Amino acid sequence: MSDFANRLLAWFDANGRHDLPWQHPRTPYRVWLSEVMLQQTQVRVVIPYFERFVATLPDVRALANAPIDEVFALWSGLGYYARARNLHAAAKICVERHGGELPRDFDALVALPGIGRSTAGAILAQAWGERFAILDGNVKRVLCRMHGIEGWPGTPAVEKRLWEIAQTQLPDARLADYTQAQMDFGATLCTRAEPACVLCPLQRECVALRQDRVRELPTSKPGKPLPERHALLLLLRDAEDRVLLQRRAQAGVWAGLWSLPEAEDHATARNWFETHIAGDYDAAQALAAIDHGFTHYRFAMQPLEWREVALREGVRDNADLRWIARAELASLGIPAPVRKLLEGRT
Template identity: 55%
Template structure:
């Protein structure tokens, strides 16, 4: 066993996280669900979502049999909604193709929707004890510092070097504990800001620490100015007090979720269905802008609250447009910031 693995496992036994809900039992379904939720999301945020998911979908058969809307409703607020859609597709594929049992090879797992090399490695290591490395965000940071690996980890050359280092440091036993340990180290000690090097169990072999250059690794991506986007959000209520929702296209902003009509043009053109609707509305109110940061751009929404005296004729694909009572919104998958805006804009207790 490498000195790195020995020190890391000894540290994990005393200081690692042993009570995470997906560790008991540490089976493939729970490990997979946690790994998908933890992508670009902190453990503290994931735990309540994971608990609710397991209560509603205790196994992969329950998840595969559920409507996508139920999955998206429980996912609302976690963001990166393609993860939820892929989760649902993956569950159905595992049930259809493997009878509900996760395959035990890296190649087979990576063919499933939403499962990349690191997630597949985590499943194999934690659920089946296989000697397979992972390389999530925390682990990339640990290894980039430990090996003083130059360059931004998002480039193929740097990724290759980090995978090689991850493979070389693996122990021959206790793979489940080791995998959790290296993730814990990155999350609690070798953090992005103010790493606690004095408490790090692998500090004696850390090349970045030896160079007094821990803060320089991993190298950041070159900064670019974030694009700014603007859109008009229409909160339309009919005479019965129901709100108009449309299912978003699978790709793009909030893909697959239900959302009030979202228009890319701030100034509505004459003759469009939205402008005709505004012209016949009994009340129109401009709400304060809503700003939301996505991974690669910032979005500013300009909401309009529109009250109608008569039901309009709206054109949309069948099943892609709904009039819903505000009291039933919790059963649908809505973007979390939009849900909060609706709750602030309408008195739900009076509907």
């Protein structure tokens, strides 16, 4: 066994996290769900979502049988909603092809939507103790520092090198603990800012520490100015104070989620309003603007509110356009900033 794995496991026994909800019981389904939720999302944020999700949909079959809107509702606020869509689709495939269980096979796992190399490895290692490597943000950071690797880990060349190292230093036993140990080590000790090097059991073999380059590694992503988008959000209330929600397109941001009718400018908004709504467009009340930052652009939204309006004669609510009472909001998948607006939170 590599020295790295030995020291890491010893550290994990004394300092790792042994009480995460997906560890008890550590079933393949719960490991899978946790791994997908933890893609680009931190443990503290995931825990309440995970608890709620498994309480509602406790196994693969329950997930496969649930309507997608229920899955979106359970996911609402976590972001990257393709994860929820893929999870649902993968569960259906498991029912059709794998007897209602997650397959215990790397290639079969990677063939499922939403499961890539790292997540497949994490599932096999954690649920079954099989000898597979992972390579997430934590592992990348630890390996870049430990081996003094330069270059942004997002580039294919660096990533390839990191996978090779991750594979090479795999232990022969305790794969579940080893996998968890790497994550815990990166998340709690070898953190992005201010790692606790004085407490580190790997000081001796850490190139970055020896060369005093811990602060510079891993190399950060090359910066680029973010484009900015603007939109008007139409907050339409009827006489019963219900809100008109529209299902978003199946592609693009917030695909398939329920949101407010949206327009790029007033001309477009007025046109949509006049074809759908009985009311006075110019009676709109502007609410506080919402600025939402994405990874790839900035999104400035200006909500406009109307009260006591109705749909025009001949326009009915339908599968993609519905009046929603406040109490019903919780059961729908709604983008976080829109939910905040509708629920009156700050």
